[in-house]
Amino acid sequence: MRIAVDAMGGDFAPQNIVAGAADALRSNGKITKLFLVGDTTRVEAELKKLNFSDPRLQVVHASEVIAMDDPPVQSVRRKKDSSMCRAIELVKQGEADAIVSAGNTGALLTAAHLKLRTLAGVERPGLACIIPAPENIFVLMDVGANLEPSPGILVQYAVMGSLYSKQILGYQNPRVGVFSIGTEEMKGNELTLEAYRRIKQTDLNFIGNVDGHDLFSNVADVIVTDAFVGNAVLKACESSLRVMGRWLKDELRKNPLRMLGALLAKGAFKALRRKADPDEYGGAVLLGINGICIKAHGASSAKAVKSAIRIATEFVESHFNDRIVEEIKRSNAKLQQIPIAQPTV
Amino acid sequence: MRIAVDAMGGDFAPQNIVAGAADALRSNGKITKLFLVGDTTRVEAELKKLNFSDPRLQVVHASEVIAMDDPPVQSVRRKKDSSMCRAIELVKQGEADAIVSAGNTGALLTAAHLKLRTLAGVERPGLACIIPAPENIFVLMDVGANLEPSPGILVQYAVMGSLYSKQILGYQNPRVGVFSIGTEEMKGNELTLEAYRRIKQTDLNFIGNVDGHDLFSNVADVIVTDAFVGNAVLKACESSLRVMGRWLKDELRKNPLRMLGALLAKGAFKALRRKADPDEYGGAVLLGINGICIKAHGASSAKAVKSAIRIATEFVESHFNDRIVEEIKRSNAKLQQIPIAQPTV
Secondary structure (H helix, E strand, C coil): CEEEEECCCCCCCCHHHHHHHHHHHHHCCCCCEEEEEECHHHHHHHHHHHCCCCCCEEEEECCECCCCCCCHHHHHHHCCCEHHHHHHHHHHCCCCCEEEECCCHHHHHHHHHHHHCECCCCCCCEEEEEEECCCCEEEEECCCCCCCCCHHHHHHHHHHHHHHHHHHCCCCCCEEEEEECCCCCCCCCHHHHHHHHHHCCCCCEEEEEEEHHHCCCCCCCEEECCHHHHHHHHHHHHHHHHHHHHHHHHHHCCCHHHHHHHHHCHHHHHHHHHHCCHHHCCCEEEECECCEEEECCCCCCHHHHHHHHHHHHHHHHCCHHHHHHHHHHHHHHHHHCCCCCCCCC | CEEEEECCCCCCCCHHHHHHHHHHHHHCCCCCEEEEEECHHHHHHHHHHHCCCCCCEEEEECCECCCCCCCHHHHHHHCCCEHHHHHHHHHHCCCCCEEEECCCHHHHHHHHHHHHCECCCCCCCEEEEEEECCCCEEEEECCCCCCCCCHHHHHHHHHHHHHHHHHHCCCCCCEEEEEECCCCCCCCCHHHHHHHHHHCCCCCEEEEEEEHHHCCCCCCCEEECCHHHHHHHHHHHHHHHHHHHHHHHHHHCCCHHHHHHHHHCHHHHHHHHHHCCHHHCCCEEEECECCEEEECCCCCCHHHHHHHHHHHHHHHHCCHHHHHHHHHHHHHHHHHCCCCCCCCC
16 A cells, blocks of 8 residues: 655654654555655655665655644645645545645645545544543544534544444444533533434444543543544643653652652553553544545654554555445435434523 | 531532531631531431531531432422522522532532522623642633633633632732633634634733643633533543553552552652642632532542632632622723624635
8 A cells, every 4th residue: 555654744854754654664564655755855864864765665855844833724725835735645646545644733634625525425524533541442533623513523423433443443333422521411512412312313332422531431432522622632631641740750759769669660650651652543533535644743753653654554454435435325314314403492 | 707518419428528517617717607508317417426516517407409410400490498509598698608519510500590690790600620730720611600601701701710810829910811722813613712802802811822732831820611621621631630540550560569669659649649639629619600609529528528618718708709790890891892803704
């Protein structure tokens, strides 16, 4: 399979991106072609530093870069020769099967949506990420694409997120929930109440509302929500873990006895860091567009880029988008038979 | 000052509630009267167990209890002789200055709003909680009262949250932010974009949007949002801390070396637990109603109840509601002069 990598996107580009792509080529025999799209001089300098060459690798020149703080829509329109847009074009033209970028999230979502378009039957694409919990790994969707979705869009997220859990994560019958502020059916806002009513009528393994307190309690394998809430929840979790790590570190350094204790127990801290390491999970996936699009996080290390490329190959390999088209068609047909709820006071 | 305590509300009522009230009376000389409202027999049995008596204490009988999972509106309407409703009535009748309850949140918000009404100029009350961060303690509001507020309501939350930070937490010039999904002015949904535009025009110390990644980075002392997002963020933080604590514990038990290390460093873990201990903070405050209403969390320990009672006395002592009325009046007058934004595409 053929992967287009935006070599200039991210806080540590092109260095980490090129290094991650090289690692991916070294370890992943399924890649038949990898495009590194960006400033040829800089990309080749990185390759030289790594002393890396591979016949499957092709550097594609792009003269512009969409910066992390560029306004998404304008930058996609204006920077036609940006590494991100060029990489997406490779997918559009059928030269690559997937695009991987650690660049500006808004620009990537906009460019992928505009250039690749949505899959048949899909109303809006959504950004899905996976979150590790003690007893399961769950898909949270949407975490960035659609700030004010309709209930129907949340139903489609449930269908696509469920496929993610099944096809990529290997859950046989993923439990799907609507993120809300209480588990009871009547708890929620207008969006979640109506989404609940509709998802209940699909063939999905729907378990109802998921309360924020139960995020990590193995109650659902797929949790759907709007992008505002999804993004808020994801970042709140990340911030909490970071602040707790920092607090713990400060406390452990306060006296020699604690420092000795920390030294003896360091294996535990390492294991914990590994469990919560976002680099293992390779970033978020934009589901519902006509192509595979992986958003690695902005501060991606080489390892994170390599993971993102691995995820891309897994999506390509499972013919993921064909499955989305089938399942969305089935779900749309089923829901068309169900009347829209009248608003209640 | 006079505090009415709902003795039957919460997962561990009346036991923890009575014990917390007794502790409060022992340590807090400012309390001139404390009503314990609930089933007299059970409340008095708890007092007897503790061998506690105090001339300031008065047990007030209520024959019913609103359960934690009762539907809020119906239970408030039907259970007129519930401990919660009776305790609120004491405030309404001017016999108590504040109500403290660890009971059903929805019912408490409904009953307090219905019976005590909003303060002059306040559109809707909001539930404010405080969250400890390494370098500051911030107010997050709303975390439960109003799922779909208008931008104007968020402005009032900013005013009231700012007063909380100033009067109770002692911040001289609290920095106020709107919770959003990015720090830039144009990032957000319809609600936050318009709330941003309006709060910017108040006299508050407005710092703009607060991104979820910066929650604990000491960028704002007051963060306003709708109750759905506030509740989601609060619970996501709590869940993350809990799961990380659990993971760390599991890892530290995996071998004798780690266990020894954990033993040596146990002071650090204790300090951390204390820092993140919700019992220290006494619960959330419903701001904007004609009375002081403190919601202690459902699983409150005696210590949490004691803290909630302390918070109640602090609010009463600072004549908090008089200040709200003044500040809301000033802010409403100021914002009336500003035209409403036309929706943009």
